[in-house]
Amino acid sequence: MATEITSGPGAAGDGVRARAGGRAAKRALPPSWPAVVPLLVFVALAFGIPAVALLLGAFTVTDPRTRISSLSTANLTESLRGNYLATLLGSVQLSAVVAVLGAVLGAFLAQAVVTSRSRALRESVLSASGVLANFGGVPLAFLWVATLGNSGVVTSALGLGEAGWSLYSFWGLALVYMYFSVPLMVLVLVPALDGLKTQWREAASNSGATAWQYWRYVGVPVLAPSLLGGVVLLFGGAFAAYATAAAMTGSTVPLVTLQIADALTGNVLIGHENMALALSLDMIVVAGLVMAVYLPLQRRSTRWLR
Amino acid sequence: MITSRVRFAGLAALLLAGATACGAAPTTAAPSNTASGAAPAASDSSSGAGAAAGTATSAADLGGLDKLVEAAKQEGKLHVIALPPDWANYGKIIEAFKAKYGIEVESETPDAASADEINAVKTRKGQDRAPDVLDIGQSFAISGAAEGLFAPYKVEAWDKIPANQKEPSGLWFNDYGGYVSIGCDAKKITKCPETFADLLKPEYKGKVAMNGNPTKSGSAFAGVYAAALSNGGSFDDIQPGLEFFKKLKTAGNFNPVETTPATIEKGETQISIDWDYNNAAYAPKLADKGLDWKTVIPSDGKYFQLYAQAINKDAPHPAAARLWQEFLYSAEGQNLYLGGFARPVLLPAMKADGSVDKAAEANLPPVEGEPTFPTDAQITKAKEALATGWGAAVGG
Numbered sequence: 001m002a003t004e005i006t007s008g009p010g011a012a013g014d015g016v017r018a019r020a021g022g023r024a025a026k027r028a029l030p031p032s033w034p035a036v037v038p039l040l041v042f043v044a045l046a047f048g049i050p051a052v053a054l055l056l057g058a059f060t061v062t063d064p065r066t067r068i069s070s071l072s073t074a075n076l077t078e079s080l081r082g083n084y085l086a087t088l089l090g091s092v093q094l095s096a097v098v099a100v101l102g103a104v105l106g107a108f109l110a111q112a113v114v115t116s117r118s119r120a121l122r123e124s125v126l127s128a129s130g131v132l133a134n135f136g137g138v139p140l141a142f143l144w145v146a147t148l149g150n151s152g153v154v155t156s157a158l159g160l161g162e163a164g165w166s167l168y169s170f171w172g173l174a175l176v177y178m179y180f181s182v183p184l185m186v187l188v189l190v191p192a193l194d195g196l197k198t199q200w201r202e203a204a205s206n207s208g209a210t211a212w213q214y215w216r217y218v219g220v221p222v223l224a225p226s227l228l229g230g231v232v233l234l235f236g237g238a239f240a241a242y243a244t245a246a247a248m249t250g251s252t253v254p255l256v257t258l259q260i261a262d263a264l265t266g267n268v269l270i271g272h273e274n275m276a277l278a279l280s281l282d283m284i285v286v287a288g289l290v291m292a293v294y295l296p297l298q299r300r301s302t303r304w305l306r
Numbered sequence: 307m308i309t310s311r312v313r314f315a316g317l318a319a320l321l322l323a324g325a326t327a328c329g330a331a332p333t334t335a336a337p338s339n340t341a342s343g344a345a346p347a348a349s350d351s352s353s354g355a356g357a358a359a360g361t362a363t364s365a366a367d368l369g370g371l372d373k374l375v376e377a378a379k380q381e382g383k384l385h386v387i388a389l390p391p392d393w394a395n396y397g398k399i400i401e402a403f404k405a406k407y408g409i410e411v412e413s414e415t416p417d418a419a420s421a422d423e424i425n426a427v428k429t430r431k432g433q434d435r436a437p438d439v440l441d442i443g444q445s446f447a448i449s450g451a452a453e454g455l456f457a458p459y460k461v462e463a464w465d466k467i468p469a470n471q472k473e474p475s476g477l478w479f480n481d482y483g484g485y486v487s488i489g490c491d492a493k494k495i496t497k498c499p500e501t502f503a504d505l506l507k508p509e510y511k512g513k514v515a516m517n518g519n520p521t522k523s524g525s526a527f528a529g530v531y532a533a534a535l536s537n538g539g540s541f542d543d544i545q546p547g548l549e550f551f552k553k554l555k556t557a558g559n560f561n562p563v564e565t566t567p568a569t570i571e572k573g574e575t576q577i578s579i580d581w582d583y584n585n586a587a588y589a590p591k592l593a594d595k596g597l598d599w600k601t602v603i604p605s606d607g608k609y610f611q612l613y614a615q616a617i618n619k620d621a622p623h624p625a626a627a628r629l630w631q632e633f634l635y636s637a638e639g640q641n642l643y644l645g646g647f648a649r650p651v652l653l654p655a656m657k658a659d660g661s662v663d664k665a666a667e668a669n670l671p672p673v674e675g676e677p678t679f680p681t682d683a684q685i686t687k688a689k690e691a692l693a694t695g696w697g698a699a700v701g702g
Contacts, residue, residue, distance in 0.1 A: 067453070083697050145563055150512035151573040161512065168562045250519040250562040251697045252555070258519070265421040267443050267524035268689055 054284075057277035075278035083259075084275075088282055090254035091239055094170065098177040099235035103227060105178070106185020106234075113186065114193040126190065129183035136180055141247040144176050168249050176244060181234045188233060192226035224301035232294045236287060256283060359625035363476060364460045365632060368625075371462065374632065375407060377625035383410045384626040387426055387437040388418035394482055394583055394613075395646025402642060403633050409626055419522070420446040427455050427618050438627035440616045443524050445689075447478035447614035448682050456616040459628055461635040466655040470679060471612060481634055482583075482648040483612030485603045485673055486525070486532035489578040489585035491570065492598040499577060501606040502536040502550065506557055514554060515561040515575035517584060521696050523564075528609050529579040530696075531680075531688060536607030541680035544688040545695070552699040560700060571595050582671045586647035603673045610677035612651060637661040647671075 061072040078084065113125045147154050148167045155161055166172060196219060204214040220227070242257040251258065256279055263269060263276035358368060359378075365371045378384075384403075391397030391413075400411045414435075415422065420442040427450070430436035442450065450456055451473055458476040471480035488505070490498035495513070499505050505514050520526040534540070534547030554560040563569055565578040567588055578585065585601040592599045615634065621627040633639045640650035641663040647670060656662040680688070 083694050086697065086701075142568065145569065145574050146572050149563065149572075149574045150561060151576070166512075246519070247564050248562070250564065250700070251521065252560075252562045252700050254697050254701050262519070262521040262693070265419050265425075266522035267420045267446070268520065268522055268527045269693055270421070270445060270449050270686075270689075272693075 054277050054280055057274045058281045060274055062271065062274070075274050076281065079275065079278040079282055083254075084256075084279060087254040087256045087259040088279070088286070091256040091283075092286060094174060094177070094253070094255065095235045095238035097174050098181050098238040099231045101174070102178050102181035102185050102234045103231045106182045106230065107189055107223075107227065109182065110186045110189040110193055114190060125186065129186045131183075133180055133184040133187055136241065137243040138247045140176065140179065141244045144172075144179070145248060148172075168252055170253050173245060173249055173253050176248065177238050177241065181237060184237065185230045185234060188230040189223070189226055192223050196222060221301065225298050228294055228298055228301070232290055235290055239283065239287065359628060360457070360621070362624075362628060363458050364464075365462055365628070371632060374625060374629050378409055378623070378629040379407060381409075381623040381626045383412065383623055384630055385412045385414065385435065385438050385622060386630075387414045387440075388416065388420070388423050389413055389441060390416040392587065393646075394648040395587075395642050398645065399634070399639060399642045402638065403630065406633070406638075407629065409629070420524070424450050424455065427620075431620050434622045436618055436620060436622055438618055438621040438623050439630050440618065441481070441613055442478075442616065444478075444480065444612065444614045445682060445685050447473070447616055450616065451477040455619055457619045457621065457624070459617050459631060461631050463635040463652060463655075466652050467635075468651070468654075471651050478614045478616040480612035480651045481615045482640075482643040482650045483610060484581040484583040484648055485671070485677075486528045486607065486609045487580060487582035487585045487601050487603045487671060489570075489580060489588065490600050490602070491573070491576045491592075492600045493596070494573060494576050498600050498602065499604075500602050501604045502533050503606060505559060505577070506553060508557070508559075510559050510577060512558060512561055513576045514559045515563050515565045515569070515578050517565045517578065517580040519564070519696075521693055524611075525581045525584065526579070527689070527692060528581070528611055530692060532579075532604065532607035532609035534607075534688075535609060536604065541678075541684040542687070544691050548692070548695045548699040551696075555700045562700065567591060570599065571597065582673075583647040583649075586669070586671055601671045603671050605674075608673065608675065608677065610649075610679070641666060644670075 058075055059071050059073065060069050061074050062069045080088075109125070113122050116122060144152075144167060146152055148160070148165070149155065150161060150166070150168075152167070155165060155167075167176075200218055200222075201214060204218055209217070240257065242255075242261060245253060245255050246258055246261065260276045260279050260283075263272035263279070359374070362368050362374075365374045368374050368377060386400070389396040389400065391400070393416075396416075400413060403409065404411055414437070418426075423437060423440045423442055424446055426437050427440070440447075440450075440456075447456075456477045460476040461479070464472075464476070464479075467479055473479065488499055492498055495510075497509075499507070499510060504510075516526040516529050517523055518526045520530045530547040530551060531541075531544055532547070533550040534544045537546035537550045539546035551560060561575060563574055565575045565580060569575040570578065570588060570592060582601055582603055585599070589599040589601065615631060617624075617627045617631065634643075635652065637656060640652045640656060641661075643650040644653070644663055644666040649670065650656070653662065653667075657667075
C-alpha cells in the first residue's frame with residue numbers, strides 16, 4: 001500500500017526493510033502450523049474414520065441369504081421413502097419448531113436478564129441456564145412424565161387430563177425439548193446483548209427513533225449473527241436428541257434418531273445396520289443444508305460490524 | 307435383551323457405529339488382559355484341557371465335567387454381556403456360579419440388546435473383552451449361527467431339550483422364556499384387565515404401556531404378536547396386532563412411555579404389557595412400595611417365546627463359557643431361572659424327574675394349554691410388517 005503512494009528510493013527502502021523484517025521474524029518464530037497437527041490428527045481419527053465407515057456402510061447392501069456385499073444406492077433411496085422419510089421430516093419439523101420458538105423465548109428471557117438491575121437475578125438465571133442447557137436423556141423424560149404425564153403431579157392437580165392435555169404428542173415433546181433449548185439460547189445471547197452499547201440506543205433516540213425502529217434498524221441487525229447461530233445450535237440439539245423421546249413418546253412422534261436406533265441395535269430387527277447408516281447420512285446432509293443457509297447469512301450480517 | 311436404554315444422542319450413536327464397524331474402538335484393555343486371561347488357554351499346554359476347550363463340543367470331549375471344571379478354574383474368568391441382574395434372576399445366577407466354581411464373572415453392559423451382543427462378538431474378535439457366552443433372541447441366534455459366530459456345544463442335558471428348541475449341532479439352544487402378560491396395579495385400578503379386548507375399555511384411558519418400542523424391544527414385539535393372535539391374526543399375519551394398537555391409540559388408552567419399575571411406582575404406567583417373568587418379578591419389589599402389582603396372561607392372546615444361549619466361537623475363556631452353559635442347564639441353574647419367574651426349557655423334564663423347585667413353580671402366573679411357536683420365517687415376516695407399519699399405527 002505504501003508503495004502506491006510514495007515513489008522512488010523510499011519505496012525501495014521500504015521493501016527492503018519489509019523483507020529484512022520478514023527474515024528476522026522467520027528466524028525468531030518457528031512455523032506455527034505444527035501446533036495444529038494434534039488437532040488435525042484427532043479430527044481425522046475421531047471424525048474421519050467414522051465418517052468414511054458411515055459412507056461405505058450407507059452404500060453397501062448385503063444379501064441376507066448369500067451374505068455377499070455390493071455397492072448400491074438402495075439404502076439411500078429406501079431411506080427417502082415411506083416410513084423412513086416420514087421420520088426424517090418429523091425430525092426436521094420438530095427441530096425447526098424447537099429452534100424458532102426456543103430462540104424467540106430465549107431472546108426475550110436474555111433481554112430481561114440483561115436489562116434487569118438485580119445482579120442476583122442475572123447470576124441465578126445464568127447459572128440455572130448453564131445447568132438446564134445440559135439436561136437431557138432419560139432423567140429429563142422422567143422429570144416431565146412425573147410432572148405432566150398422564151398421572152403426573154400437575155396433570156392430576158389441575159385436571160389437565162380431562163381438558164385433553166397429553167404430554168405424549170408432538171407439542172408435548174417440543175415443550176420438553178424447549179426445557180434445555182431456551183436456557184441454551186440464553187447462554188448464547190447474553191454476551192451478545194451485553195455487547196449492545198447504550199450509546200447506540202441513546203444516539204437512536206436522540207435522532208428521534210422509536211423503540212421499534214431502534215430494534216428494527218440497530219439492535220436486531222447487530223444481534224443477527226448470534227441469533228442465527230443460536231437457532232442453528234438449537235436445531236442441531238433437537239435434531240440429534242434421542243433418549244428423551246425414546247423413553248417418553250416411542251414411535252408416536254416419528255423421529256429419525258429413533259429409527260436409526262431401531263435399525264442399529266435392539267432385539268427385533270436384524271441386518272438393518274446399513275439402513276441406519278444411510279439415515280445417518282441423510283441427517284448429515286440436513287445438518288449440512290442448515291449450515292449452508294446459515295453461513296452466508298452470518299457472513300453478510302457480520303460484515304458491517306467490522 | 308431388554309430394550310436397550312442407550313443414552314447417547316443419534317449423532318453420537320452413528321459415530322459409535324462407525325467406530326465399531328471398523329473395529330478401531332475397543333483396543334485398550336487387550337494387552338494387559340491377555341497375560342492373565344486368555345494366555346492360559348492358548349499357551350499353557352501342560353494341562354492339555356485348556357487348549358482343547360475351544361473346540362470341545364461336549365464335556366465328554368474334555369474327559370468329563372470334572373475336567374471341564376478344572377480347565378475353567380484355570381481360566382479363572384468369564385466375560386458376559388447383556389445379563390441384567392433383575393431379568394430372569396441373572397443376578398442370583400451369576401452369584402451362584404461364582405460361589406460354586408470360584409470363577410470371576412465380569413458382567414458388562416447389562417442392559418444391552420441382542421444386536422449389541424452380536425456386534426460385540428464381531429468387533430472384539432480375538433480380544434479378552436469379547437463376550438464368552440450370549441443370551442439372545444432366537445432369531446439373532448439363527449442369523450448369528452448362519453454367520454458362523456458360534457461354537458457348537460451340547461450340554462449334558464442336551465437330549466432333554468425339546469428338538470424344536472435347539473439347533474441340531476448345538477450352535478444355539480433355548481434356555482428360558484415366558485408368556486406375554488398384562489401387569490396391572492390393583493391398588494389404583496379397580497378391575498384389572500385380563501384380556502387384550504379388556505384393554506380397549508374406556509376406564510383404562512392413557513394407562514396401557516409396554517416395556518419399550520416394538521421395533522426395538524423383544525417383549526413389546528411379542529406384545530403386538532400376541533395382540534394379533536387375539537384379534538383374528540396368526541403367526542403369518544401380525545397386521546391385526548397393529549390394528550389393535552391403532553385402536554388402542556385412537557381410544558386414547560395407549561401410553562407410549564417405556565415401562566420401568568420407576569414409572570410403575572410413579573403411577574404413570576399402571577398397566578404394562580411385558581414378559582410374565584418381568585411383571586411377576588416387579589410384584590415383590592413394588593409390594594414394599596405399597597403397590598399391588600398383578601400379572602395376568604391374557605387368555606385371548608397367549609404367546610410364548612424362549613431366549614437362546616450360544617457360545618462365542620472365539621471365546622476368550624472357552625472352558626468357562628462351556629461350564630457356564632453346563633451350570634445353566636443343571637437342575638440348579640434351571641431352578642434359579644424358575645426362581646426369577648422365568649420358565650426354563652427343561653421345566654417339563656424336571657417336572658417328570660422331580661428335580662423341579664415346586665415352590666418356585668407354584669409362583670408362576672397360571673396359564674392353560676400348551677404353547678405353540680412360530681417358525682423363523684414367520685417371525686421374520688412379522689418383523690418386517692411391524693417395522694414398516696408400527697409408526698403409522700401409533701403415530702400422530
